[in-house]
Amino acid sequence: METKDTSIANKIIFIIVFSSLIVAVIGTSISLNRDFEKYKKDIQTRFLDIEKSLLPPLSSALYSEDTGQIKNGINGILKMPDIVYVEIRNPDEEEIAYKNGKPQEENSIHKEIKVEYLEPGADEEDKEHIADLKITASLEGATRKIKEQIIVFALIQGSQFLIITILIFYIFTRMVSRPLAIMATYAENLDLDDLSSGNLDLGRKNSNKRDELDKVVGSFNKMKDNLKISHEKLKDYAENLEEKVKMATREIEEEKNKVGNLLNNMKQAIFSVDGKGHIIPPVSDYASEVFGENIINKNIYDILYRDVDPKSELYANINTVFALIFGEDIIQFEIAEYYLPERMLVVDQKTGDRRALKVSNAPLWDEDELLTHLMYVIEDVTEKEKLELEIEEKKKSNEKNISIITEMANSDLEEVRFFLNNAAKLVEDSMSLAKMVPKEKMVLEEIFRALHTLKGNARVFKFDSISSLTHLTEDKVTTIKNKIEDGEEFIPTRTTYNPIIDDLYSLNQEVNEYSSLAKKVFRIENEFEKRVMNDVENYITDIDNIIDQRIISQSVFFKSKESKKEKRKFFDEIVNNPPSKDTIQDLHRVTHSLKGALRSHSSLKDLSEYAHMFEQSIDGIDQMKSEDIDDFTANFVEAIFELKSSLGPFFTRKESNRYTSIFLEEWIAVFEIIYNLTLNYDEKKEEITPQFSESVDSLFREAERLNCALIVKMCRDMKNFIKKPKPYIWKIIPTIVSDLWTFMALLSKMEFSKHSVDEDLNRIYNNFKSAEEIFEESKVKAEQILYTEISKHQGFLILGLLSNLQRKKLPLADFFVVAKKWVRTGGKLVDAFIYPPNTTVGSHHIVGAFANADFSKGLPDKFKELINNGDPIAESLLYFFQEDSFYTYLKLIDVSQLVDSFYLLQEDGEDQVIKVRTWPVVLKNLDKLEELAEKCGDDSIRRAVKKLKDIPVVPALSKFKSMVNEIADRLSKDVEFNIQGTNVTMDKDSFNTLQDAIVHILRNSLDHGIEDPSDRKKAGKKSEGNIFLSCEEREDDFINLVIKDDGKGINPEIISKKAIEKGIYTEDQISKLSEKEIIEIIFQPSFSQKESVDELSGRGIGMDVVKKNIESLQGTIEIKSKVGEGTEFILNFKSNKVG
Amino acid sequence: MKILLVEDSQNYLNEMKEILEDQDYEVVTATDGLKGLEALKDNTDLSLIISDLNMPNLDGLSMCRKIKSDNIPAPPIMMVTTEGSTELKRQGKEAGVRCWLIKPVVGKMLLSMVEKVIKN
Secondary structure: OOOOOOOHHHHHHHHHHHHHHHHHHHHHHHHHHHHHHHHHHHHHHHHHHHHHHHHHHHHHHHHOOOHHHHHHHHHHHHHOOOEEEEEEEOOOOOOEEEEEEOOOOOOEEEEEEEEEEOOOOOOHHHOEEEEEEEEEEEOHHHHHHHHHHHHHHHHHHHHHHHHHHHHHHHHHHHHHHHHHHHHHHHHHHOEOOEOOOOOOOOOOOOOOOOOHHHHHHHHHHHHHHHHHHHHHHHHHHHHHHHHHHHHHHHHHHHHHHHHHHHHHHHOEEEEEEOOOOEEEOOOOOHHHHHHOOOOOOOEHHHHOOOOOOOOOHHHHHHHHHHHHHOOOOHHHHHHHHOOOOOEEEEEOOOOOOEEEEEEEEEEEEOOOOOEEEEEEEEEEOHHHHHHHHHHHHHHHHHHHHHHHHHHHHOOOHHHHHHHHHHHHHHHHHHHHHHHOOOOOHHHHHHHHHHHHHHHHHHHHOOOHHHHHHHHHHHHHHHHHHHHHHHOOOOOOOHHHHHHHHHHHHHHHHHHHHHHHHHHHHHOOOOHHHHHHHHHHHHHHHHHHHHHHHHHOOHHHHHHOOOOHHHHHHHHHHHHHOOOOHHHHHHHHHHHHHHHHHHHOOOOOHHHHHHHHHHHHHHOOHHHOOHHHHHHHHHHHHHHHHHHHHHHHHHHHHHHHOOOOOOOHHHHHHHHHHHHHHHHOOOOOOOOOOHHHHHHHHHHHHHHHHOOOHHHHHHHHHHHHHHOOOHHHHHHHHHHHHHHHHHHHHHHHHHHHHHOOOOOHHHHHHHHHHHHHHHOOOOHHHHHHHHHHHHHHOOOOHHHHHHHHHHHOOOOOOHHHHHHHHHOOOOOOHHHHHOOOOOOOOOHHHHHHHHHHOHHHOOOOHHHHHHHHOOOHHHHHHHHHHHHOHHHHHHHHOOHHHHHHHHHHHOOOOHHHHHHHHHHHHHHHHHHHHHHHHHHHOOHHHHHHHHHHOOEEHHHHHOOHHHHHHHHHHHOOOEEEEEEEEOOOEEOHHHHHHHHHHHHHHHHHHHHHHOOOHHHHHHOOOOOEEEEEEEEEEOOOOEEEEEEEEOOOOOOHHHHHHHHHHOOOOOHHHHHOOOHHHHHHHHHOOOOOOOOOOOOOOOOOOOHHHHHHHHHHOOOEEEEEEEOOOEEEEEEEEEOOOOO | OEEEEEOOOHHHHHHHHHHHHHOOOEEEEEOOHHHHHHHHHHOOOOOEEEEEOOOOOOOHHHHHHHHHHOOOOOOOEEEEEOOOOHHHHHHHHHHOOOEEEEOOOOHHHHHHHHHHHHHO
């Protein structure tokens, strides 16, 4: 509604004026009326006066009919005020007798008076009615007077109203309207966003008294203030709210992201379908990844169930479920749910890969709790299932591996190595023989012997799976051999041999498994692969040389990878100066050989592809065109680079023989990085910090620069493991860090050995020692001691590190804290870094360095012994060490092996770990020592090292004790096996040969020599049989070894009989032989064969091997045997020892 | 708890009976719809009827319709079927089928559902 501004004052004025006017009018009217009535009364009075005073004369005159007098009387009456007309009539006549004045009918009062005459003295009753007098009095005078009064009244009232109006208007405007208007304007202009403007002020004079307006203003201002406060609060709240909403939104967003991430990580497709199977949005993003397409609005049958055979029961079930559940309640759903598949295999339409999906369903209800939609939560478990399978397989193979490792760890690793090489060779030989489909008995016997040897050896090492497999194969060989012997018509075919060849393949695989484990865990390398490795190395070098010298310079070749320009330059140079046909041919030849070599190596097989690539690129190298650049470089350059980088790790030995920095400063830097790395490693947090990774990276770079293959390898391992799942990291990283520290400690110690004569040594050692003792109580004191030390002398690794730490204002005493945690010392920290005083530097230091570094505890005792006993050769060895102990040790100690083996076995028992950790280090050290000794060219040193490798025969043979016991148990025989002998040593390889022979002899003694306990008793012997082995060294470097049993002895008659049976000799021939000669028939290959087969031993089996082996040691074998008393094998052979 | 099993296949009947009796349900059996109706009249204390759909003489649905049209007092009915369709479901609803079981009925599921329907 439209409103108009109006003034309250106007309204008030109007009301006041109007009401007072009414009051005045009413009042005035009443007063005027009263005046009028009074006037009328006055006229009546006048009439009475006329009646009294003027009537008598008039009546007389009338009576007397005195006209004059009458007229006088009438005039007299007319002279009276207000009387305007007088008439006189005779009472009997109508006619007016006398009249005067003007008659007036309106606004007048009339008076009729009877004029009577009474004769003087006559009776009242005799009054005579003589005339009627009519007098008219005009009221005009009164009216006029009233009119005048009204005018006055109006004038007075008008002026009064005017004054009042002005006054009220003024007063009101001044006192009410204006302040109100101000207030209105103020209120109108009040801005809620800016209430800081001044308070409302009406601009009135200040007074102590507050009237209503003041109160209103006060209230108003108060209201404004309150408003301001609440508005600010509101504003604050609004702002906060916004912030809060933002935060909440952010949180929700984060949550959503988290959930989103989670879902993605969980690989879940989430969506729902309606009764017709249509997939309706929303659909989780991952769904399209799972199904390879956008699935919205598609039918579930074309998506999840697309690979279900419509004829299958599953399909029928799904159909039924879909028909039943929609629009139904939870019970129906729960019944049907069971028939929905929880796992589906879906074929990826693009890749054809099968995806394993875990499907969960959930119902969606309407208000009536009837099912409207079916929700699907689908998880891609392909990887998971694959992983689980892998883990399961790995677990199985690990179990096997562990048992193999345990078997190996229980044996002399050198022997294991020998065995494995030998085994591979035996299997290989047997295989090639079997493949020839031999028809001759002899060949089968050859196979049989090979297998038998293998079986025997496997038993010694308790490699059960090899021995039992061999046994099975042996049986099959025997069967064929018997058939050939028995039936003349039998001609073996390929089919006949197939089972044997199959067996041999399995056997080969088994041996390979052992070998590869041996290689992995114990660094036992297959001789063949070792050779291949060497070949590969040589071929690569050849290729390098051909390229560099005959095709293109190495620098151009290497640079070709850097940029397109360099690539072009490289290419153009080849095109412009194409290699000669000869060069190409040479390159072809070498590459081809390389390819072959790679293919024959179990670990390098895959690399042959690169060799092939390279070979391909060589063709047409002399006829290239410009556009060939990409193809050529891709094959030629990339292949070589790939080969080299892939082969790199295999050439560690070569790497470690390269120059390794001997500059102290550089090693101090490495040490410092290791120190920092340790500080960045937070065990409690259980997570790899970026700083830690950075430290590893910088250590890696530095170590690479210094050519320290060992640390490079450790870093590589750490970098690999950092990426792996947590529990793995936390088992391995500490070990590597600890290895790093131990290695540094060892270096530090070796370095001190160089400065042995330095008198500083004692002081440094003692000061460090006292610092170590007090650092826990007083870091400050320890700090001071260390500080004094580093300021005096800085020429040592450990001092250099501390000096660097001090320069960086790091607390020096913390070194002890950190080192104590990581260095494996067995308690004495300083001793791990510095040689104790008063030790003459010499052999002890080397031994000590090994001994104190926990991992090298396994250095053979005899090495210590030799040096401690003042062995002159050991002394020269010592001299060799002293020459360049610092970096000899860098090369010598390869902790990486230790780390490797530790990874493999970390899940297992402590002692086994120690065992495995110890051996490879010893072996490798010996190998490296040998290598170094060969290089140094000093014969005495070479001999010294070789001597270290000599085998002490008696202790080494002790391992047969368990074998003898075991076989005896199986044969239900009681046997005591004793070994006796002097400190005999022999060359390792020779020992292995001897060992094979001894296995066969012992077996035969157990099998055929020692009788069953009951038989022994019958023969009057103790039930317990005896086998006695003794050995002694003769002066001519020959060893005399005797194996003697107290069994039934070898019966020459039985031998003769059998020899005739087997067709080796005729009866005639036999009769000419001496008893000794007859017994020695057992050494003939054709005699050594079995009739009854048992896994443990044949009959006289392998005696040919014994003879052969001993002969190969330039030895002889002799048998002394007495029927019923026992047999004695007397072996004489060369020890081939060095020492 | 007493349950009426209406099923023409003796093997199947026995199998379900065994499952239910193992859980201490009392089981009354009938081999077709007509016999089912008789059994229903004879046993007024039934807690549940489990019936096969396809049976000779009188099929499951017809039995239900008869129960409904004759106002025979009956407990909830679970109908067993090999395959379902919306049409079948509609007919079942009209005939008063409480819910559908899918053949082959799996013991564990059968029991939990029987329990639920009875409680319900």
